[in-house]
Amino acid sequence: MEKDKKFVVRVRGIILFDDELLIVKHPHDTSFCALPGGHLEWGEDIKECLRREIIEELGVNPDIGRLLYINNFMDGDTKQSIEFFFEITNSHEYKNIDHLKKTHAYEIAEVCWIKPSDNIPLKPKSLWEDFKKGNILSDQVRYIHD
Numbered sequence: 319m320e321k322d323k324k325f326v327v328r329v330r331g332i333i334l335f336d337d338e339l340l341i342v343k344h345p346h347d348t349s350f351c352a353l354p355g356g357h358l359e360w361g362e363d364i365k366e367c368l369r370r371e372i373i374e375e376l377g378v379n380p381d382i383g384r385l386l387y388i389n390n391f392m393d394g395d396t397k398q399s400i401e402f403f404f405e406i407t408n409s410h411e412y413k414n415i416d417h418l419k420k421t422h423a424y425e426i427a428e429v430c431w432i433k434p435s436d437n438i439p440l441k442p443k444s445l446w447e448d449f450k451k452g453n454i455l456s457d458q459v460r461y462i463h464d
Contacts, residue, residue, distance in 0.1 A: 326393065328401040329368040330355030332386055332445075332454060335409040335431070339449055341440060342375065343428040350439040351432075353403065356425075364402055372406070375426055381408040386455065389442050389462040403445065405455065 330353040333340035341351040356371035358364060365382050372380040383405035393399045406412075415429045432438050440446040444462045448454045 323396045323398070326397055326399045327358040327364070328355060328399060329358065329364050329371065330401055330403045331368055331372050331380055331382075331406040332403055333380075333406045333409045333412050334454065335413055337452075338431040338433055339454070340409070340412055340415070341430060341432055341438070342426050344425065345427040350441050352441055353445075354426075354429075355401075365404070368402075368404055376412060376429065378408070378411045380406045383407040385459050387442075387445055387460050387462055389445075391442070391463065401442075 332353060340354065342354050343351050354372055354375050355368055356375070358367045362370075368382055369380055372378065385402060386405055387401075387403035389399075389401040389403070391399055413431075415431070432440075434450045434452065438446075440449075442462050444460075445454065448460075
């Protein structure tokens with residue numbers, strides 16, 4: 319039925335430092351990694367959502383840069399997800415992950431930095447492939463449909 323179907327909007331931060339990418343694993347499914355961020359709340363601006371989520375998960379106020387990716391995918395039979403990926407330009411402030419002061423640490427099972435040569439199951443796959451090729455930053459917004 320149509321009434322059971324819904325859209326979910328998420329925002330995520332691309333935090334790069336010295337050719338490494340900051341990723342997270344969520345406790346509900348540690349079989350893959352994702353970029354930090356989360357769900358948009360009703361009436362919330364997407365950049366303010368990203369700021370709130372990054373502060374909650376990592377404890378650092380992000381400097382939000384360019385929109386780099388938009389991802390659209392089906393998340394089961396009744397949920398369609400749309401994700402906006404923004405560059406975070408103050409990445410040096412996230413380098414020492416052991417000292418990040420997270421208020422919502424329960425939402426994250428693990429935070430780590432990865433290199434393009436690592437064999438990590440990162441979603442979305444297209445973004446992971448761009449990172450491995452050194453093409454994650456771009457002057458144009460890229461659309462993903464993984």
